Amino acid sequence: MTSMTFDSKVRFVDRAMYAFEHRLDPILPGYPNIRIIDPDVTAHLMISPSGEQDAPMGSAIVTTGPHGGFVPRGFVLYEEPGIQRVKWLVNPFAFFEASFSDGLRPIPDVATLSGKRIFFSHIDGDGWNNISDIKGEKGQNFIAARVALDRIIAPRPDIPVTVGLVAGDVDTELGGRAQSREVARQLYSLPQVEVASHGYTHPYNWQYYEKYDRAAEQSALRSYQDQAASKPYQKIANMVVDELGLEAYFTPVTRQVSGDATLPRTYLKAPFSLRHEIRDSLVVAESLAPLGKKAALYQWSGDAEPFADAVRMTRQVPVENINGGDSRFDRLFPSHAYVAPIARPVGSERQIYAANSNEYAYTNRWTGPFHGQILVLETVERTGAPRRLKPFNLYYHIYSAEKAASLTAIEQLMDYAGEGEFIAIRASHYARIADSFFDADITRTGSLQWSVSNRGALQTVRFDDAEELSVDMGNSDGVLGYTRIHRSLYVALDGAVPEARISLFHTNKRDNSPSHAYLAESNRTISNLQRGDCEWSFDAQGFGAGEMIWMVPQSGQFQIVAQVLKTDIWTQSVNSEENKLTVTLPDLGAQTVQFQFKCPGSSDAQTRFE
Numbered sequence: 001m002t003s004m005t006f007d008s009k010v011r012f013v014d015r016a017m018y019a020f021e022h023r024l025d026p027i028l029p030g031y032p033n034i035r036i037i038d039p040d041v042t043a044h045l046m047i048s049p050s051g052e053q054d055a056p057m058g059s060a061i062v063t064t065g066p067h068g069g070f071v072p073r074g075f076v077l078y079e080e081p082g083i084q085r086v087k088w089l090v091n092p093f094a095f096f097e098a099s100f101s102d103g104l105r106p107i108p109d110v111a112t113l114s115g116k117r118i119f120f121s122h123i124d125g126d127g128w129n130n131i132s133d134i135k136g137e138k139g140q141n142f143i144a145a146r147v148a149l150d151r152i153i154a155p156r157p158d159i160p161v162t163v164g165l166v167a168g169d170v171d172t173e174l175g176g177r178a179q180s181r182e183v184a185r186q187l188y189s190l191p192q193v194e195v196a197s198h199g200y201t202h203p204y205n206w207q208y209y210e211k212y213d214r215a216a217e218q219s220a221l222r223s224y225q226d227q228a229a230s231k232p233y234q235k236i237a238n239m240v241v242d243e244l245g246l247e248a249y250f251t252p253v254t255r256q257v258s259g260d261a262t263l264p265r266t267y268l269k270a271p272f273s274l275r276h277e278i279r280d281s282l283v284v285a286e287s288l289a290p291l292g293k294k295a296a297l298y299q300w301s302g303d304a305e306p307f308a309d310a311v312r313m314t315r316q317v318p319v320e321n322i323n324g325g326d327s328r329f330d331r332l333f334p335s336h337a338y339v340a341p342i343a344r345p346v347g348s349e350r351q352i353y354a355a356n357s358n359e360y361a362y363t364n365r366w367t368g369p370f371h372g373q374i375l376v377l378e379t380v381e382r383t384g385a386p387r388r389l390k391p392f393n394l395y396y397h398i399y400s401a402e403k404a405a406s407l408t409a410i411e412q413l414m415d416y417a418g419e420g421e422f423i424a425i426r427a428s429h430y431a432r433i434a435d436s437f438f439d440a441d442i443t444r445t446g447s448l449q450w451s452v453s454n455r456g457a458l459q460t461v462r463f464d465d466a467e468e469l470s471v472d473m474g475n476s477d478g479v480l481g482y483t484r485i486h487r488s489l490y491v492a493l494d495g496a497v498p499e500a501r502i503s504l505f506h507t508n509k510r511d512n513s514p515s516h517a518y519l520a521e522s523n524r525t526i527s528n529l530q531r532g533d534c535e536w537s538f539d540a541q542g543f544g545a546g547e548m549i550w551m552v553p554q555s556g557q558f559q560i561v562a563q564v565l566k567t568d569i570w571t572q573s574v575n576s577e578e579n580k581l582t583v584t585l586p587d588l589g590a591q592t593v594q595f596q597f598k599c600p601g602s603s604d605a606q607t608r609f610e
Contacts, residue, residue: 002049002059003030011058014044017098018062020091021335022078029074034060041065042098044090045075062090069099077337087335093387097464104469106450106461106502108440110342110433111355111391112490113460115483115521115549117384118391119422120430121414122162122322123148124299124358125198127399128169129180134404145183147401152410157192158544158587159418162427164198164299167284168267171200181288188289191590192543194426195289196297196319200281202266204302206310209264214271221268224259261302278313296428299323300351308347315349320431325353326361327390330378339389342434350438352431355393356380359400359409370405374412386486391430392422423523424543432457448504449475452493459527461502463489468507473516475503480529480538481519481551492519496528496539514551514579517597522548524585534599541592550581556600563594576600 002008005028013019028047036043041063048058063070077086111118125145132147142150153161165184170176187193203209208217259268270276278298286295298314300306304324314321325340344351356379362372373396383390394413400406417424436456443451448469452461463469466489471482478497483490493500517536519526523546529538540548552558555576560583562570574583581597 001030001032005030005049009048009058010045011048012043012046014042014062017044017064017091017094018089020089020094021087022089024075024089025078031059031061031072031075034063034070036060036063038065062095064095064098069095071095085333085335086337088337092336104448104463104466105444106442106452106463106491108437108442108452108455108458109388109460109462109490110430110437110458111388112462112485113423113425113433113492114524114526115481115490115492115519116421116423116523117388118430118433119394119417119420119424120162120355120391120427121159121394121417122164122196122297122299122354122427123395124164124301124323124397125166125169126202126301126397127402128166128183129176130399130402132402134401134407143179143183144398144401145180145187147407148398149183149187151401151407152414153187153193154190156414156418157190158424159414160192160194160424160426160543160590162194162196162297162299163187164196164297165281165285165288166198166202166266166301167200167281168202170284170288171267174267174269184285184288188285188293194297194428195285195293195295196299196427197278197281197285197295198299199301200277200284201268201270201272202301203264203272203277204261204266205264206300206303206306209272209274209277210307210309212272217264217268217272220263221259224263265302274310274313278310279317282317282319295319296426297322297431304351306346306351308349311346311349311351320352320428320435322352322427322431323354324351325355326357327353327355327383328357328361328379329382330375332375336389339383342437350435352434354395355390355430356395358395358397359406360397363406366399370403371409373400373406374409376413377416388485388488392417392420393430418544423525425525429457429525433459445501446503450502451499452502453499455493455500457495459493459495459525461491461493463491463504466504469504470507470512471518472503472505473514473518477501479518480526483520492526494527494529495525514553517550517552517581520549520551520580522546524548534601535597537594537596539592539594541590543590545587546585548583548585550583550597551579552576552581552599553579554599555579558600559598561596561598562588563596564589564591566594569593 008028033049043060043063045062046058047061061075071090076090078089079086128145130144131141132144134147136142168174170180170184188195282295296319298319298321300323327340328338340353343353356376359373360366362375363370380392396410400410436458440455440458441453445451465487467487469489471491478494478500479502480492480494491502524540524542526538526540557573557575558581560572561568574581
């Protein structure tokens with residue numbers, strides 16, 4: 001081991017593997033003295049210890065080989081002095097590929113669907129009853145939930161959003177009012193709004209409740225109340241509430257109803273119950289939705305670090321779960337090191353992480369700047385290229401509708417999502433995709449052939465560094481199509497086919513012009529693709545107007561029919577150009593639509609679905 005490194009010298013750096021986000025500091029950390037004896041092991045960083053300056057290479061600090069890789073402590077991340085930020089020294093993508101990869105293979109992808117980057121949005125219900133600074137047309141004040149409904153959500157029916165209600169905020173025994181419930185009803189009545197829960201009593205510290213002690217919680221509450229009650233303004237407020245009988249409108253802490261984040265949860269009147277927190281909160285949210293519209297997601301509150309029994313209960317309900325992670329990759333957190341994984345294992349359970357952080361982080365815990373969430377666009381850009389790492393997740397709280405700056409930021413981000421190259425899906429759909437990532441079975445069946453099964457909602461796989469490869473559609477099954485993004489080949493799979501078979505070929509060895517119609521990209525989720533001699537049909541579901549691009553072997557005019565329940569709702573004739581058929585779609589609603597495409601020259605261009 002070399003501890004004194006003042007006269008050590010870097011002999012060799014593999015730039016493809018090392019100095020990824022930052023160069024190695026000239027003041028080297030201590031390092032082990034390693035010699036390579038296996039010719040299959042590759043050195044990516046070599047340093048000569050003191051007294052060995054004449055050695056041709058020196059000690060192998062970073063290595064990879066057929067049995068894994070090695071990077072010693074101190075050579076993985078660079079720590080920015082004074083600002084507590086880190087950057088990768090080793091290239092984690094190249095390192096893990098070299099250490100563990102067995103070559104070309106399909107990689108399950110959670111950021112892409114139908115050839116487009118996924119967008120989803122979910123809102124935590126915090127601040128539902130807060131009075132917004134934004135006044136109505138007549139100068140009236142509204143609760144933040146009303147402003148979010150009127151300004152953000154209702155005007156954009158083409159953008160799905162999942163709203164996680166804190167059930168305590170609409171519980172009259174905890175201070176909720178009729179207005180609070182009515183706004184929830186109006187929100188959940190919108191087709192683009194998905195029903196979800198953000199808890200009942202809104203825990204801030206989930207681990208506190210794994211081994212719950214009501215007596216300890218009450219002691220913490222009494223201490224909190226004593227401190228609050230000693231403040232002059234609180235004494236006056238309590239007197240006014242008592243004198244005027246305003247208990248129905250206020251929930252002062254002296255009633256043991258509510259507190260703040262210094263306590264383990266918001267509403268503390270009753271003892272904590274996991275069933276109440278999860279199952280009952282979902283029932284409350286669902287009761288405010290139109291008949292038949294089900295709650296589909298549970299959004300973790302507070303520190304978003306649930307224990308295993310809590311995650312298990314969401315699965316048993318069953319609903320998906322999400323939150324935590326708080327990925328950022330921007331000017332303030334300029335490293336892949338701040339991009340969270342897809343999920344967190346919790347015992348034998350799995351917590352799905354949100355794909356991006358929310359405004360609580362971007363506004364410095366809601367202290368300002370209140371337009372700070374606009375910075376999420378930098379994360380969206382950096383996690384989209386040169387590698388697509390994450391979908392675009394617009395994640396915020398209802399209290400963003402309290403202030404003009406934060407409201408404007410959300411409106412701009414919503415508009416960006418609507419105008420961008422995304423496929424918009426519900427948050428529960430993303431959570432299912434992310435959960436399915438861990439269960440997918442991939443089997444190599446030939447030199448360039450694989451089967452992909454047990455993939456649940458995940459319907460995209462990608463092949464990295466595949467510029468010279470393409471999909472053999474004639475020898476594949478359960479494949480909708482493919483597209484190229486950066487240096488990767490993205491393959492869209494058909495959710496109606498349990499076991500997809502993918503066959504690739506080298507483009508330099510045969511003609512790559514389409515032999516079958518295949519999907520390049522769409523802002524619709526597509527499944528159940530059926531191909532005939534001169535036609536193809538499929539089911540599609542999405543939001544708002546949009547576009548489909550199909551690659552086709554024929555040129556000429558194609559006839560398109562869209563149906564719902566065997567009734568025509570839209571027809572169109574579209575010409576292909578250079579084997580590309582671009583179809584501009586109107587807003588056909590959020591329901592599943594059946595499409596049928598007829599090739600040029602078909603004698604029955606108006607054939608209907610059987």
